[in-house]
Amino acid sequence: MADTRSDFSEVWSLYLWIGVGVAVLVFIAVGFALVRYRARPGRAPSRLAEHNAIEVGVATLILAIVALLVFRTFHTEAKEDDSARAGAVKIDVDAFQWGWKFTYPGQGVKVVGDSNHEPNFAVPAGRPISFALTSSDVIHAFWIPGQRFKKDAIPGRVNHFDMEFGAHGREQGLCSEFCGLRHSTMRFGVWVLSNESYERWLAAHK
């Protein structure tokens, strides 16, 4: 897969442009009807109640747009749900009130942080990362706005998903499901590193 950000940016842009297109068509149709068919003295209202050809045309167009959006959304979503790829880096994420625990299974590495101390974990750029996400108390949501990605963290349930990070740098993550008093302080950071820096980071955190 391409990185998560570009996958979801494409879907986002598709929705945006279809939304803009539909809005323009609606405004033109309303404007045209207002001007062309406005009330004038001596003009009787139209008796036309239905027009099958136009109605079928509009219904077909709407169906086609819905089908396209549903297909593209599920297609992109499926790439991220396609978990446990060979060579993937595994990270277990546990959300709690109000913080995060990131564990690298089999590596002996764990990063924990809460409202007072924001946790930062690291991933290598350009490699699939298999996340296993859960919660210890209430429903939270794992959100990385820069990656256009969000997933619920649900107690008693593990959500598996894959991500792939492109550009090196730091991504800001946060909880996006209201989860109590200090919800707004429930943040985390992701360092997107080169493979060598990532290995060094891992070794330094054992």
Ligand SMILES: [Cu+2]
């Ligand atoms: Cu939360």
